[in-house]
Amino acid sequence: MNIAVNQAQLEAGDLVETRRSPLGLFAAILRNPLTALPPEIFREKLVLASVAGRQSLYVCDPPLIQEALVRNAASLGKGEIARKVLGPALGDGLLTAEGAHWRWQRQSVAAGFQHEKLIGFLPAMIGAAEDTKKRWQSMTAPLDIGHEMMRTTFAIIVETMLSGSASLDVGRVERSITDYLEPTSYVFAYTMLGLPEWVPYPGRVRARAATGYLRESIGELVTARRAGASRRGDLLDMLLDATDPETGRAMQDSEIVDNLLTFITAGHETTALGLAWTLHLLAEHPSVEQQVLDEIARVTQGTALAPEHVGQLSFTKAVFQESMRLYPPAPVITRQVEKPFDLGSLSLCEGTVLYVPIQAVHRHEKLWTEPERFDPTRFLPEASKGRHRYAYLPFGAGPRICIGSAFATMEAVAILAALLPSLKLAPVSREAPEPSLKITLRPRRPLMMTASERRAA
Numbered sequence: 001m002n003i004a005v006n007q008a009q010l011e012a013g014d015l016v017e018t019r020r021s022p023l024g025l026f027a028a029i030l031r032n033p034l035t036a037l038p039p040e041i042f043r044e045k046l047v048l049a050s051v052a053g054r055q056s057l058y059v060c061d062p063p064l065i066q067e068a069l070v071r072n073a074a075s076l077g078k079g080e081i082a083r084k085v086l087g088p089a090l091g092d093g094l095l096t097a098e099g100a101h102w103r104w105q106r107q108s109v110a111a112g113f114q115h116e117k118l119i120g121f122l123p124a125m126i127g128a129a130e131d132t133k134k135r136w137q138s139m140t141a142p143l144d145i146g147h148e149m150m151r152t153t154f155a156i157i158v159e160t161m162l163s164g165s166a167s168l169d170v171g172r173v174e175r176s177i178t179d180y181l182e183p184t185s186y187v188f189a190y191t192m193l194g195l196p197e198w199v200p201y202p203g204r205v206r207a208r209a210a211t212g213y214l215r216e217s218i219g220e221l222v223t224a225r226r227a228g229a230s231r232r233g234d235l236l237d238m239l240l241d242a243t244d245p246e247t248g249r250a251m252q253d254s255e256i257v258d259n260l261l262t263f264i265t266a267g268h269e270t271t272a273l274g275l276a277w278t279l280h281l282l283a284e285h286p287s288v289e290q291q292v293l294d295e296i297a298r299v300t301q302g303t304a305l306a307p308e309h310v311g312q313l314s315f316t317k318a319v320f321q322e323s324m325r326l327y328p329p330a331p332v333i334t335r336q337v338e339k340p341f342d343l344g345s346l347s348l349c350e351g352t353v354l355y356v357p358i359q360a361v362h363r364h365e366k367l368w369t370e371p372e373r374f375d376p377t378r379f380l381p382e383a384s385k386g387r388h389r390y391a392y393l394p395f396g397a398g399p400r401i402c403i404g405s406a407f408a409t410m411e412a413v414a415i416l417a418a419l420l421p422s423l424k425l426a427p428v429s430r431e432a433p434e435p436s437l438k439i440t441l442r443p444r445r446p447l448m449m450t451a452s453e454r455r456a457a
């Protein structure tokens with residue numbers, strides 16, 4: 001037992017316990033890990049889930065999330081699940097590293113995400129969205145919006161972080177990421193149930209091949225940049241120039257590959273999914289879409305979208321924020337206790353697995369009025385007052401908060417503002433899309449939409 005409950009401190013309704021049969025859980029994870037999460041997380045503060053004697057704790061209460069991810073961040077590690085699911089591809093890069101190795105890497109790249117630097121990326125963001133617009137205007141067949149957004153955000157991440165790189169094959173990189181993510185449900189299920197790693201599962205060979213391809217092609221970029229004399233001041237140069245303050249050593253090529261792969265995958269897939277869900281929601285809510293169009297028209301005054309317009313599009317930004325409330329691209333944060341600490345009325349021992357189920361917090365019935373309703377006005381400045389800071393956390397919380405949060409938000413607003421005034425998107429199917437958890441929140445079936453020229457009103 002990893003968790004001790006202090007009955008004297010425990011207030012009524014603070015904690016509920018659930019038990020699942022290992023077989024039922026296994027089947028649910030393989031179908032869609034989202035459906036394997038205990039339903040109580042949408043209404044309770046803390047949910048203690050036991051499966052075959054293994055316990056894990058779901059933290060759904062904003063003050064307790066703060067207590068865990070912010071105040072006790074130093075007592076938590078990313079844990080076995082993150083290591084097994086992400087480690088094979090991302091090694092010990094910024095997302096997966098711990099302790100001093102993490103700190104050094106975070107400090108080495110922090111300057112690349114300061115506001116002035118991000119403003120400098122806006123022309124590349126708008127340019128990639130304009131390319132997407134031209135592509136859509138020349139197509140008549142329905143579009144797989146998730147795939148289309150991946151192409152757009154991939155072009156942006158490669159342009160901004162690697163100063164462009166024609167040698168990367170977008171299609172193959174995207175396929176490799178999908179191949180890698182596809183069997184992660186098995187890795188997740190095996191780890192939760194304590195099954196040994198050698199037990200085979202479908203898709204493992206393909207996932208290994210995908211990892212091999214991704215690491216090799218990124219490795220070639222590093223070698224080419226080391227061999228060349230020119231410096232570009234981008235993420236790759238920051239990594240090449242980084243020095244560990246404790247040991248004075250530079251990063252080895254494999255560590256640079258870990259990080260480039262981390263930034264390429266974490267930096268384009270999440271934003272693309274956030275945008276795909278946003279475009280779906282806007283197509284379902286024409287009056288909200290009209291408000292977005294009105295705002296863009298007011299800010300741009302009929303001129304082409306320019307970098308200085310993007311920061312003024314506060315309603316468009318609120319739409320993206322509300323879409324990420326309903327469909328957070330990274331819907332669950334996992335941690336493992338490394339040093340015991342108290343969380344509310346619980347004493348957590350070493351090894352306790354914690355989940356912060358972001359999607360459930362974002363739709364929690366005690367935290368949001370009409371949680372299932374799409375209402376971007378929730379994110380207008382006045383409406384946000386009184387909401388606990390950690391009731392909304394699409395980018396995580398504490399020292400491990402997403403380093404790319406401002407980048408992603410700026411990018412999403414720029415892409416929406418570049419595409420929407422000329423093109424109207426409509427879903428091909430009236431069936432509500434089902435989200436599925438493959439580390440990120442992907443639509444279970446492709447979100448197919450048609451794009452047509454928008455006629456001036």
Ligand code: HEM
Pocket residue numbers: 094095096106262263266267268270271274328329330333334393394395396397399400401402403404405407408409
């Ligand atoms: C809408 C888009 C995005 C979402 C929803 C998102 C979400 C997240 C979340 C929830 C975490 C915290 C994970 C944890 O605590 O375990 C995270 C970490 C991270 N994200 Fe993002 N992210 C997005 C975009 C980006 C972009 C654009 C980049 C890079 C350009 C990026 C790079 C990273 C990195 C490197 C980390 C690890 C940070 C660390 O541990 O120090 N992300 N992201």
